[in-house]
Amino acid sequence: MKALSQEEIQNICNLYKTYGNLRDVSKISLRSIGSVHKYLSLYSLIKKQNIVKEICTNDERLMGVYVGLWMGDGTQYKDRHRYTIKICSNKEDVNLNNFIQNVILKIFNKTTNLLKESKTKRAHIKFNSRFIYDFIQNYVVYETGRKTYTVKLRKRVGCYSTPFLEGCLLGLTLSDGYLKDNFAFGVTSSRLAKNVYDILNKFGYNSRHSIQRREKYRWKNLYVVSLNKEQSNRLRIFLDKVIYDLSFQCSFQELKYGPAVI
Numbered sequence: 001m002k003a004l005s006q007e008e009i010q011n012i013c014n015l016y017k018t019y020g021n022l023r024d025v026s027k028i029s030l031r032s033i034g035s036v037h038k039y040l041s042l043y044s045l046i047k048k049q050n051i052v053k054e055i056c057t058n059d060e061r062l063m064g065v066y067v068g069l070w071m072g073d074g075t076q077y078k079d080r081h082r083y084t085i086k087i088c089s090n091k092e093d094v095n096l097n098n099f100i101q102n103v104i105l106k107i108f109n110k111t112t113n114l115l116k117e118s119k120t121k122r123a124h125i126k127f128n129s130r131f132i133y134d135f136i137q138n139y140v141v142y143e144t145g146r147k148t149y150t151v152k153l154r155k156r157v158g159c160y161s162t163p164f165l166e167g168c169l170l171g172l173t174l175s176d177g178y179l180k181d182n183f184a185f186g187v188t189s190s191r192l193a194k195n196v197y198d199i200l201n202k203f204g205y206n207s208r209h210s211i212q213r214r215e216k217y218r219w220k221n222l223y224v225v226s227l228n229k230e231q232s233n234r235l236r237i238f239l240d241k242v243i244y245d246l247s248f249q250c251s252f253q254e255l256k257y258g259p260a261v262i
Contacts (some may be wrong), residue, residue: 004035016040018115023082034149052108052131061163062246064125065103067139068171071151071192076133084126091116092122096174096255099248100125109131142189149220152191157198166242169199173239174256183232186224203238205231234235 004012008029015025016036025040026033042090055063069087076085081086091114101112112127115224142151157165172192178184185196193209200207205227227235239252 004031006188010042010247012036018118033230050109050111052110052129055107055135056109057107059106059163059165059246060161061242062107063139064160064164064167064169065171065246066107066167067136067153067164068173069100069103069143069175070098070171071140071153072172072175072177072187074136075147078133079170082128083130085132087126089123090121090122093110095250095258097123097125098175099250099255102248104132108135122199146241149188150191151189153195157195157202163230165199165202167246168205170239170242170252172196173235173252177237177256178255179232179239179252181232182229183227183235184224185226186222188220188222190221190223196225199221200225200227200235205235207231 012025012029012031014026016022019025019028020038022033023041024034025031054229058061058171070085073088074085076083076086078084087100091097097114102111104110104125108129108131110129110132112125114123115126116123116224132262133256137154139154141152141154143149153160153168160168172185172195173183176185178186184192195262197207197209201223208226210220210226212224214221236252243250243252243255
């Protein structure tokens with residue numbers, strides 16, 4: 001096999017950093033998977049495949065975080081024999097991206113790729129695993145092809161442990177929530193909004209539930225759960241404690257919005 005030029009090797013490395021998948025790089029570069037693997041291995045870019053067969057922790061709080069993040073910003077699909085999971089993000093949210101990747105690593109011992117779009121702020125954390133693909137089905141239900149509008153917890157909120165719900169609330173607030181002066185959680189799934197409403201009420205918050213009707217714009221209605229300023233501040237302190245209990249050394253503010261500017 002003829003050796004590739006340095007320019008071709010660099011192109012393969014750049015493609016892998018962008019797509020994080022050998023098949024995609026092989027297809028775009030018009031090189032065999034074996035050739036792509038060889039050069040990525042030489043430059044220590046290829047990661048050893050770590051097949052997940054079981055969870056690595058019994059920490060229900062940690063699992064709740066993953067479930068909340070997935071319901072808010074996650075998606076997954078099967079392509080032939082490959083099971084792909086993505087958590088959508090913003091490439092500028094360095095702390096949050098590291099946090100999400102660490103959560104996945106702690107639960108599943110699964111390494112992930114952070115893939116960044118070149119001309120936008122969008123990014124996503126991407127990985128492949130049949131076990132993790134199936135794992136979420138234990139906690140979540142949604143209509144096929146309509147996840148955003150129908151996703152919710154599989155069981156009633158009261159069926160889950162307190163640590164799980166703490167983590168789930170954190171994951172949902174980090175993904176689809178807003179928490180500065182006031183808390184607001186707005187989604188197009190009425191069932192997911194009801195989950196958040198019930199979780200907040202379980203933890204002693206007097207949340208409000210409203211609907212932003214948007215049919216005239218041909219958009220789906222937005223179901224919003226909110227708290228007043230005093231209770232929003234309480235929630236921020238509560239979520240800081242949840243993060244601390246997970247052994248992460250940062251605040252909710254730092255995760256969601258980045259370090260404070262002095």
